[in-house]
Structures are given as C-alpha cells and as structure tokens.
Amino acid sequence: MKSFPAALLSIILCCALIARAASAEQETTAAGRDRTLSQLSGTIVDTSGALMAGATVQVRSANGTVQSTTRSDKNGVFLLPGLPAGTYRIVVSKPEFETKEIPITLATTGTLAPLRVSLAVSPVTTTINVQGREDDLTGIADSATQGTVGAKEIQDRPILRSGEILETIPGVIITQHAGGGKANQYFLRGFNLDHGTDFATFIDDMPLNLPSHAHGEGYSDMNTVVPEFVKRVNYEKGPYYADVGNYGSAGSAHLEFFKTLPRNFVQVEGGMYGYGRAVFGFSQKLGPGNLLYGGEAYHDDGPWAHADNYYKFNGLSTYSQGDDADGFSVTGRGYHGRWNSSDQIAANAVPLVGLFGTLNPTDGGNSQRYSLQGEWHRQGAYSETRVTAYGFYYDLDLFSDFTYYLTDPVRGDQFEQHDRRWVAGLDAHHTIFSQWFGRKVENTFGLQVRNDWIHNGLYQSQNRMRVDKTDSSTGNTLPATTEEDRFTDTQPGFYVENKVQWASKFRSVVGMRGDVDYFNVTSLVNAANSGAAIKALPSPKASLTFGPWASTEFYAQAGFSFHSNDGRGATQNVEPISADNPAPNTPTSPIPALIPTKGGEVGVRTTAIPHLQSTVSLWYLHSASELQQSGDTGDTVASQQSSGRYGFEWANYYTPFEHVAFDLDLASSKALFSTLDGDDAAPGSPGGRRVPEAVGLVISSGVTVHNDHGLSASLRLRYFGPRDLTSDGIYRSQATALLNGEANYRFNEKWRISAELLNLPNRRDHDIDYAYTSQITPTAAPAFTDIFHPVEPIQVRFALRRSF
Template sequence: MRFFVSLCLLFSLVRITAQDMNGQLVDSMGIPVEGAYIFNHRSQAHAHSDENGFFKISQTIPGDTLRMGALGFKKIVVQITEQQTTKRVTWVFDEAAFELNEVVIRPTIDALKVMTEIDLQTQPVRSSQEILQKVPGLIIGQHAGGGKAEQLFLRGFDIDHGTDIAISVDGLPVNLVSHAHGQGYADLHFVIPETIKNIDFGKGPYNPDKGNFATAGYVGFKTKDVLGQNTLQLEYGDFGFNRTLGLFNFVNTKSNKAYMATELVRFDGPYVSPQNFSRWNLFGKYTARLVDDSSLSATLSHFTSTWDASGQIPQRAVDNGTISRFGAIDDTEGGQTSRSNLNLSYHKLLGEQTLLKANTYFSQYNFELFSNFTFFLEDAENGDQIKQRETRNLFGMNVGIDKKISREQKDIGLQSGVGFRTDAIDNNELSRTINRRTTLENIQLGDVSETNLFGYLNLEFPLGNLLLAPGFRVDHFSFGYVNTLSTTYDNQTVDKILFSPKLNIIYHADKDVQFFLKSGMGFHSNDSRVSVARSGETILPRAYGVDVGTLFRPHSKLLINTAIWYLLSEQEFVYVGDAGIVEPSGKSRRYGLDFGLRYQLTDWLFMNTDLTYTKARAIEEPQGNDFIPLAPDFTFVGGFNLTNLGKFSGGLRYRYLDDRPANEDNSIIAEGYLVFDANLNYQWSKNFSIGVSIENLFDTEWNETQFATTSRLQNEPTPINEIHFTPGTPFFVKTNLRYTF
C-alpha cells in the first residue's frame, strides 16, 4: 500500500512539474536555424524551430533528455536542468556533413519545401538560371540570352514570364503587374545566386498569405543574413562568357551582421550576331538582433542589364539555308533594363508564442525591349520591329502575426496579416520602330496605376495527428489608366474585391509520413489596360484547385512525395506573337500527377528527380480544337550530386520536356528535348578551389523556346504559320577559380 501511494505521489509530481520549455537554436555564426527538430525521449513530445530559431516543447521536466537535429548540422543531445525549464536557453549547432536521415517531415502545409532544402544542401546554386530550377518540377527557357525574364513551365502551364506563379525575395514581390511585355513579368536577375539561403515553395492556390499570380504555385526566396566566408570568384567560358563575383562580410558579431555582394556577367552567346549581354548586380544587407527578442534587417540592391538579342527565328529559314540555327532575321533586337530595391524587415517576438513579421519595400524599375516576331508581315518595307518600354515605381508593406493559442494542452495556430502594394507606371509603351532608333507609330502609350489592398487569416487546429487548417484571403484592387495618345484627358479607373477561401487538411502519422488534402481558390489579375476597358468584368479570374498526396520516407536515406491534383482556371492568357503581348482567353482545366524523390546512395552521392504528368485543355472549345498552346504534358528533371568526396564535389543534371502542342488544334508541334549539364569542383587548399561546368554535355540540338507564329520574310509573297524558336545553347564549357578568406 505504501509503495502504491508513493507511486501515485510520484506521478502527481511529474504531472505537476511537467511544463512547456522554450529554447532557441542557432548556428556557429549566431544565425537562427529554422526547421530543426526537437525530441523528448521520455515524453515522446516533439517540436520544430521557427524562422527565428525559437521552439517550444511540451511535457518537459528536469532530467529529460532532448535530441535536436537539423539538415547539415551535428546532433545535439542534452539533459535538461531545472534552471533550463524556467527560462529560454540558446543552443549552438556545429556544421556537419549532410545526412538525409536527419530530414524530419514537419506537420505544416508547406512541408514539401524540405525538398528544396535538400537540393540546396547537396548542390548549391551557382548561376541565376539555376535559382528557379531548384523548384521541383519547374523548367525554364530563355529567349533573349539572359536579358529578359525566363519563360516558365510548371504543372501544365506555359507561365510565360510569371502570369501564374507568385515570386518574391525576402517579402519583396518580383512579379510586375501591367508590365509592358506581359502580365506578371518576373525578372529575378537582380538576385545574386550565392546570397540565397533557402527557398520556400508551394504548388496550387492553397496559401492564404499568397495572393496575385499564385495559381500554379508560389516561390519565396530568402537571402542570407551573413556570409560563411569572404569570396572572390572568376569564371570564364565559351562564347565570350565571363563572370566576376565578390562576397564580403563587413560586420559579423552576435548582434550585428552586414555584407555586400557584387557580380558582373558578360556573354556573347553562340549566335552569328553576338548578343553583347552585360549585367551588373550589387546587393547589400544589414541585420541587427536587438535585446528585446526582435531583429531588423535592411537590404539594398541594384542591377542593370543590356543585350542585343537575335530573337526568335522561323524554322523554314533554317531549313532552306537562309540562316543557320544561330542566325537572325532581325539582329537589331535587344534591350536594357534596371531595378533598384530597398527592403526593410522587422521581426519581433511578442510574448512566448506570438511573432510579428513586417516588411516595407520600394523599387524603381526601367525596361526597354525591341522585338520582331513577324518580320515583314505588317510592314513589307520597314519590317515589324516593336518597342515595349516603361518606367515604374513600386512600393508596399506586409504585416503578419504568427500566434500559438494554448487550449487544453494543444496549441492552435493563427496566422493573419494585412498589406498593400502600389505600382505607378509611366509611359507604358508599345510602338513600331526601325533599327531601335526611329519610332514609326505609337500603338499604345499611357500611364498605369494599380493598387492592391489585402488581408488574410489562417487557423491550424490540431486534432491528434490531424491538422485542420481553414483560411481565407480578401483582396481589393484599384486599376487606373490614362491614355496619353488620346486628344482629351481620360483617367479610366475601376475597382474590384475578391474573396479566396482555403481549406487544408494534414495527417501527420509520424516524423516519416504525412498525407495531405489541400484545396482553395486563387487568382491572377488582368492588365490594367484590359481591366478598365472591360469596366471591371472578369478582371480577376479565379483558379480553383485541389491536391491530394503524401510525403513519406520509406527508408532512412529515401524521401518521396506524390500528389494528384486538379486546377480549373476561369481565364487563360495566350501569347500573341504578332503584337508581342499576352491577351486573355477562355476557361481551362488541368489535372495531373507529381512525383519527387530524394535518395542518398552513399555518404557522398545523392540522387534527386521530379516528374510531372498533366492534361491541359480549354473547356469552351470543341474537342480537337481545345489544346492549350505550349502547355507541357510531361516533364522530367533531376540529377546526381557529389558532395564531400575528399576534395571533390559536383553533379550531373538532366531536364526533359516532352513534345507539346504549339496551337489549339495540335497541328503544329513544339519539339521536346533532353539536355544534360555537369559540373565538377576541386578544393585544392583551404582558400582556393577550381571548377568546371558543362552545359549541354552531349551537344544536343534543341530548341529552348518555341512559338507557333504567323510571319512573312521579305522575299515571301504570303504569310506562313509555323514554329519560331530560339536555339538552345550547344556544348558550353565554363571554368571558375574561387578564393575564400
């Protein structure tokens, strides 16, 4: 009897003293470690660190053993003291070789971003083209040799330059609304690849905090707070390629960090008429960690780019020998662009379970592009060259609250936020020109204004292993356009409000298995010029989506994700080659399968692959005439990455894009391709490394971008509708020398 009473008293004591414990995890440079797992051996309780490295683990008593781990760091195993249960303790992770068995599937809506975390650990980003290709299933194509934003393909979308994917950097939006060249134009070339810390991504319109353009998905890049080392790097390659990179820490203390990065890239390309591409980037970031559990960061960046592009060429001109694959019909195409950004971010811990996140930003942007898609179709004497130009000021603010509400030993999550964005665009122009010098006719010329006010709310209710996450978003848009070609002043305006509900259900069986059902409504906005012309009707076309899938680890060294999905779009955007613009079309539906795999074959060899199958069709067109131009139905990307094999690292990557329809009746085919790239690096001393990379390893003849376009050459009596393309780069070698200090 005495033993039974003592046992009861012991259990009562444990129940009384067991409590929530708060901590923070940082790396050796004092940078918070996000996504680390914390596990209590006695209670089996577990937790994950947030973006500031903070965590709270329940049911903890003195004497408990905690195990903590994160990708790329050594495990921490500690026995908790009584003092540590009463105040927040900071633990420091030491770096270690990457191990896939350290991956923990987090019980969140965006658990799939662990795939990009693995890819960044095993194969760091080394070029601007690689930045977006780190997103599983995303394929890019460049049709101006690096000057224009890339053409994007994801989930059966030819997204053009960004119409159906929302892209941001540290909360700064990249997509540009009502752009002179295309709605949602997303030029990411102001980002220096070596400054990227991690990549957040999601597919489908399921996140309440993601608004305009987040239909096929979203990508959020986060830059580093501090550099691991100062770096000087020189790269040299075929076709006049050279790149100079500098990365410099100025301040690196526990409370203050500051660095600068600069990059200069030049490239002529394999073309008969050199593209004379030149891009200069400058990026600086300062971060202060304040004594009141808050942090303040400021980033300032500028980039400018100029190029002479050979542009798209007709297949018939190559077939009949008029030009080579790398020739040009109009070699006076090209352009110039620049963007300057200021972004201020503030994070503040309000109590133990409430985080305030805010940022405000300003961008000044200039763009001028000369293109010739149809050659002599409209003007047999002067040709059909067009100019697209604009000057833009973009500013806005985001304010969000992440809060945990404790109810009956459960933490209910609440994410809410408000914000705004304003674009003021002067002289948004489309004109007919000759040789980039003489303007023949102004087709469109005007000033655009567009403001988006928004708010969102998301709740996360834990029900055992189930997480129920309902949410909604509300957006108010104000569009304005002043046509300066009009003989009288005419300021056209229109307003629109849109509600977007979401519902996501996550079943987190354990740290190795997660099932999900995601659903929601999203949207992309129309160009302001279209919006005011339609008096606000169908100017915010919706997308309705649902995903069902799983993320699981059948083996400690293997991680797999699968999903079947469906997306209905109220409106498509179709590329119009003769005008060089994108115009709205009808309804469409897409459904398909995603599959991704990450596998650690040995301590130093990793494999990754992502494939997508999609069926995309227009709804309101008759069968056989309902194909969506350039919508890919099958993509397959992946590779093998070599890490920490003595002094060697490197990788082999491949990307496959299947044949796809180039027009609505599938009578013109955009040919697919399979291209391999490779790189190998050698660390010959503590401070010096050398490397070589090869694009198009097997010298495949491939077309990087393709369009079905009606055009006429100068000696042709009638127009012809056929494939116009930009040739993919042939076998291309680059070498690099890196010095770190």
C-alpha cells in the same frame, strides 16, 4: 570542339583524384596526430522528464553544414561516434516540440559528458531551421508539394542562367526565347506561365513579379538575383496558402538571402562564347550588428551569329541586428543590364540564317531595378510579428520582332515596349499562439499592400527608332505610338489563417484572403481608354494533414486564388491601331481585372525508407479564363472560355551515404479548354480543346557528391516533353533533354577550382516553341510554321574561388 571540353573536365578530375590519393595518407596520419575522434551521446526528454523516442539529432559545423544525423531510440538515447575535434551546434527537433540548438566544443583530449536535452511543447507547428531537401518536413509541411532547397544544393548545381535557381523546385522548367537580359519563360503544372503570370516569386518577402507590365503580366526577371547570396528557396504549389495572393495559382517561390555569409569570398569565371563573370561577397561585424555586401559583373555573347553582348551588374548591401527571434535588417539592391537579342526564328528561316542566326540584328534591350527594403521581426512565447516595407524603381526598354515582314515588308515588324515605374509596398503579419480547449492553436492576421506608379507604352520601331508603318493587308497607316499610358495599379490584400492541432495525428489549416485591384488609367493616345476599374475577390483555402504513421503523412487541400490582368485592358474601350487591328476606332470591351482560379490536391510525404525523402501528389486546377491583355499587340489575346489542368508529381531526395545525394523528380500534367478553341488552331482547323504550349512531362534528376576529400561533382538531367502548339494538336514541339555536369576541387580552406560542362551531348533541341504565321523576307510568302529558340550548344566554363 566536341571533345575539347570533355578532355578539360577529365584533366581536372584526374588531377583532383591524384591530389586526393597523394594526400590521403598524410590526412590519415595528421588525423591521428592532431585530432581525436570523439563520441557524442545523450538522452532526449520532454519537460516532464519522459524519455522521447524518434527525436532528430543533427550535428552542424560552424557554417551550418550538416555533419551527421541520427534519431533517439526507444529509451531517448542517441549516439554520434567519430567526430573530430572542433566547434559544433547540436540541433534537436521533433514534430510538436520546440527545436533546441546547443553549442559544443570537442577537444583533442578528454571526453564530453553525455548530454541531457529537454524539449518543450511547441505551438501548432514546429519551427525548425530547415537547410534543404535532406531535412525531414514530416510534421511541419502543410502539403506534399511544399519544401525547401538550401544554398548547398543551389551551389552544387550547374546552371546556365541565374533564373535556373528556380529549377531546384520539382516540376519547374526555366527557358529563354530572346536575349539573356529578358525575363525567363516559366513552365509549371500545365502552364506556359509566360514570364510569371501564375507563379509568384519573392525576394526576402519583396515581390519580384510586375503587374501591368509593358511586355507581359506578372513579368518576373531573375537576372536581379545573384545565386551565391541565396540562403534557401522555400516553395509551395497550388492556391492553398493564405499568405500568397496574386500570381500564386500554380505555385510560389520565396528566396531567402544570407544576412551573414558562411565565408567571405571572391570568385572569377570564364568560358566559351565570350562568357566572363566576377562575384564577391563579404560580411563583418559593424557595431552591434552585421554588414553584408557584394556584387556581380557578368558578360556573355552566347553562340549566336549576332552576339548577345549581354552585360549585367548586380550589387547588394544588408545591415542586420538580432537573431531569428528578435531583430531587423535593411537591404539595398541594384541591377543594370543591356543586351542584343537573337530572338526566336521561324523553322523555314534556318536555311537562310542558320540555327543560331537572327532575322533582325537590332533586337535587344536594357533594364534596371534599384530597391530598398526593411524588415523587423519579433517572436515570443505567445506571439510572433514580422513587418517588411519596400520600395523600388524599375525601367525596361525592349525591342522585339516576332513576325519579321508580315505587317510592313519595307520597314519590318519590330516593336518597342517601354516600362518605367516606382513601387512601394508593405507586408505585415501577426501570429497569436494559444489553446482552444487544450488544443494548440495559431491564428495569423496579415496585411499586404502594394502600389505601382507606371508609365509604359507600345511603339512601332525600325532599327530601334520609332516610326510610322503601313499595314500590308489594308494600306492603313500604323502610328509610331500604338499605345502609351500613365496609371496606378493598387493592390491591397488582407488574410486570416487558423491552424489547429486537433489530435496527435490530425491538424488543419483554414484561411481566407480578400484582395482588391484598383486601376486608374490615363491614356495618352485615346481618351476613350482612360478611366478607373476596381475588382474585389475572396479566396478561401483549407489544408488537412493526417499522421504521421510510420514516418508517413497524408494531405488533402483545396483553395481559390487569382492573377491580375493588365490595367490597360481593364479600362480599354477602343482597340489600339496595330497590325492585329489596323482599322481606327474599333470598339472593344474591357477585360476582367482579376481572373479567379480554384483547385484541389491530395498528397503523401514519407521518410519510411532510411535516408529517403519522398512525396507524391495528385492535383487539379481550374482557371475561369485564359483571356489577357497582350503587351506585344495592345489588344486582348488567348481564349475567353475556362480551362482545367490536372496531373501528378513524384519527388525524391536520397542520401544513402554521407557525401552522396540522388534526386529524381517527375511531373506530368494535362491542360484542356472547356470548349473548342478556334483562335489558337492551325489554319483551316475548327480548333480543339488543348491549351497551346502547356507543359506536359517534366523530369529532373541528378547525382551529387559533396566534398569528398575536397572533391565535389554533379551530373544532372533536365527533360521536358513535347507540347501542343495549337489547340487542335496538329502542331507539336519536340522534347528537350539536357545533360549538364559540374566538378570542383577544394585544395584547402581558401582555394577552390571548378568546371561546368553544359549540354554535354551537344543536342540541338529547342528552348521554346510556338506556332503562328510569319514572313521571313520582304518577298517571301507568309507561312504558318514552328517558331523556336534553340538551346545553347555544348560549352565549358571555369571558376576559381578564394574564401576568407
């Protein structure tokens, strides 16, 4: 089976090359007969008529694809030869000036007269329609680790799961330790972010993270995202951005979705291990606006001995009017999924059940999320306003088993987590463009309010049935209901931000946030855990930018942020009766509602080498506590002492030729507790200062060929290095390295076929590793050992796409 997928990919590539060779002469002849290659030229000036050197001139096709890029010379002149007849948009931009777009049509006969383009001075920042990593952010971005990934880059990447869209962000790793329908595990900047605790994700300004979630704080499920509808991913790292509050300490991702599709499409996919997928998308004029609608049906068994049998269905519909300066949109989304789960297994269980086996075939779950959001925006010469309102319903039932027979050798250790909530929120900001003593200024005032009405619980279960259990160490009864609560989680936040262009080579951004988290908890198990808690936290932030000199900018940043804790922990006075605490009425202390963080960063961004975008950054982040409420046990876990993380990142995107792109992103980090941590140490060890499961070295690299005579291909390496699994470093994971490939061939404007090869070397690495005590059978001895979830083996997937 190892050679079968490779042989199939070779056949596709050979057919594509033969087709290309056979059609090359016909294309050349047709080009000479039907199309005239035209030269486009012009001069760039400012509003005073002064010639403008160094302005970027891009030619984009009707669907937004960049066809050619150049810069004006010292006389303001640009020249773009060799353009075939057709309709285009000329996009002219330069830092500190407004961007101008000019529609043009090149005919098969005649010559277009030279253009004269006048650019007006902009407010502090330049608004540029950034499409992806090939675009120059010098003079635009506020840091070296702020950027944009476009739809073209997302579509050209082979991906196993929809959550891997976020791996387009340099330094981010996405893994999975259970069935496909569970939220991914995220890693970035020395964090095991669990399911999103310190990484904020937004869908068209609607937050994806779920506070006070039954399974984990900040739970962020990317299964609700269909990659084909993502227009771009805007990302930023560190606690330096005033518009990002909760969960934004390590970074944030803002997924922006298409309002109108470049082309309507239908796509079907199939592959090994029961993989099948169908997705479609259409957009059309409807009255004065545009209607976009689409959906996805998905199934995957995976290589597991007990198949995941993961079904998911996504649908969305958007109606929009207007343009980037003035308009509105209304979007509805729906997601439903159900799955079995081959959860993580202990290393000593592999001889018993195999590498892809499971110790509890009844694990799994189901989830759904339905949302409605509306957005309105307006921009004029002196101000800009954007308002987004949203509401959604969410439901999850999750059955997991991490210790097998350690607690109850008869009924096992499976537990159920249930989360059901209604959410409503508002995100609004208003920006005023002005001048202070001749210096361009932007002042932004923002308001973000969110309220979650939550009903969640933690239950003992066997074969997905709630049952009482008996604790093996004490003989005490563990009630079927460990905890169950109804509560509200209210999070208002307000921010102000000031941007000033002090000089041609120096600008600043200073911001202040104020956030409040208010919990009102009603415990349905123990009235002592009912009550209210409130916490307010200020978060100042600042960024300084110097340059550009020789197409190079320098950045210095510092700021404060936070993540919220589970509302149940903020009012908890008595420990729930569980395996971790089998004694009733054990007193405990509430945990902080908000955990503050602070950090700093210096960085460099340069485009001094032609066609190369390169950034380097050094950063530090301090967290006041690692203490959290555990949804798995009902009590508090992790360490109360503070921790510090530091590291560097180097990101590169190189486009030496029109159809070829190379990228190399490298990140390295270290995470340390401020004092010795004995709670997360190996048995018999006094502990150490290493933060368990913190990611260290991450490498992401690839080469992509874009639409070269209809052929596109991508080959990508994804690597993350060994991680400490205990605070003393006695237990460590192995490194994980995956090589994935994709190739597709466009026969014409309507038809495209593609193939993905995942885990080409067929490595048996681990997606995730932990170290703790478990008992794999009712009669086995408890053992402290490595607990892991393997990566999926080599597999091939095919897709056929029809565009309209």
